[in-house]
Amino acid sequence: MEVRYSPDKNGFKKMTTDELRQSFLIESLFVKNEVPMVYSDIDRSITGSAVPAGKELTLTASKKEMAAEFFCERREVGVLNIGNKGKIILDGAEYTMNFRDALYIGRGTKEVKFLSDDPDKPAEFYFVSYPAHKEYPSKHIKYEDAIHRNLGSMESSNKRTIHQYILPEILPTCQLAMGLTELEEGCVWNTMPAHTHQRRSEVYMYFNLSEDDFVVHLIGDPKETRHLIIRDRQAVLSTSWSLHSGCGTRSYSFIWAMGGENQAFDDMDHIPMKELR
Ligand SMILES: O=C(O)C(=O)C[C@H](O)C(=O)CO
Numbered sequence: 001m002e003v004r005y006s007p008d009k010n011g012f013k014k015m016t017t018d019e020l021r022q023s024f025l026i027e028s029l030f031v032k033n034e035v036p037m038v039y040s041d042i043d044r045s046i047t048g049s050a051v052p053a054g055k056e057l058t059l060t061a062s063k064k065e066m067a068a069e070f071f072c073e074r075r076e077v078g079v080l081n082i083g084n085k086g087k088i089i090l091d092g093a094e095y096t097m098n099f100r101d102a103l104y105i106g107r108g109t110k111e112v113k114f115l116s117d118d119p120d121k122p123a124e125f126y127f128v129s130y131p132a133h134k135e136y137p138s139k140h141i142k143y144e145d146a147i148h149r150n151l152g153s154m155e156s157s158n159k160r161t162i163h164q165y166i167l168p169e170i171l172p173t174c175q176l177a178m179g180l181t182e183l184e185e186g187c188v189w190n191t192m193p194a195h196t197h198q199r200r201s202e203v204y205m206y207f208n209l210s211e212d213d214f215v216v217h218l219i220g221d222p223k224e225t226r227h228l229i230i231r232d233r234q235a236v237l238s239t240s241w242s243l244h245s246g247c248g249t250r251s252y253s254f255i256w257a258m259g260g261e262n263q264a265f266d267d268m269d270h271i272p273m274k275e276l277r
């Protein structure tokens with residue numbers, strides 16, 4: 001498992017493009033028949049994917065980094081399927097995962113298996129995990145059971161729907177919150193006006209982009225921003241002090257996942273537009 005260490009605010013200011021990418025950008029996801037994972041010291045998130053294409057995949061603990069017998073020994077996981085129909089089996093209990101369905105996997109779950117219905121049209125599971133102090137029941141949250149919030153406008157090029165799957169309004173978790181944001185055609189800006197949230201950190205994973213398209217993702221202190229060019233199915237880590245917002249060369253979607261001490265979605269420190277630099 002790859003491990004990432006984040007810089008402090010001052011170290012961040014001196015980083016080159018390559019250093020920024022090595023610290024915050026995750027380019028290794030969605031490899032068929034593998035379960036790539038990145039462990040970050042930011043709230044101890046683990047970000048990964050599972051694309052079973054003719055092979056059943058298992059979520060296993062990396063002994064060195066996790067010192068655990070099984071992945072969910074002290075962790076909870078949120079999974080979203082952005083591919084074709086598949087299944088996740090948790091200790092023998094089977095969940096049918098359609099496109100845009102989510103699954104919360106509670107601490108204590110011993111066996112997690114990922115399968116696709118058709119190996120030629122695989123399911124594409126994306127997951128984010130955080131440490132969990134307590135066992136909460138696993139739960140399947142279908143697309144139609146998520147909370148769908150419309151935000152933004154065509155005039156601001158940011159009309160989008162935020163689909164909220166894993167939040168206290170839907171199910172209890174230890175610290176994980178997770179959802180999916182889809183931009184309307186012709187809209188390119190996400191999370192603008194921008195925010196930080198000192199009380200939690202966040203991981204974004206962008207998708208629905210063609211090979212030639214990308215998102216210019218803003219990070220850093222709102223008064224001294226930097227950017228990363230992010231391509232299809234790549235993820236970006238965000239510290240609690242960093243804004244996280246992006247502008248694409250076309251419309252796109254992204255999955256956001258958060259861990260920390262406060263799960264209230266609207267608990268954000270908004271940044272006045274005039275203050276961004
Ligand atoms: O488009 C948006 O705005 C978002 O999706 C915002 C994220 O959900 C977020 O940053 C939550 O803290």
Ligand SMILES: [Zn+2]
Nearest residue numbers: 195197202244
């Ligand atoms: Zn946020």
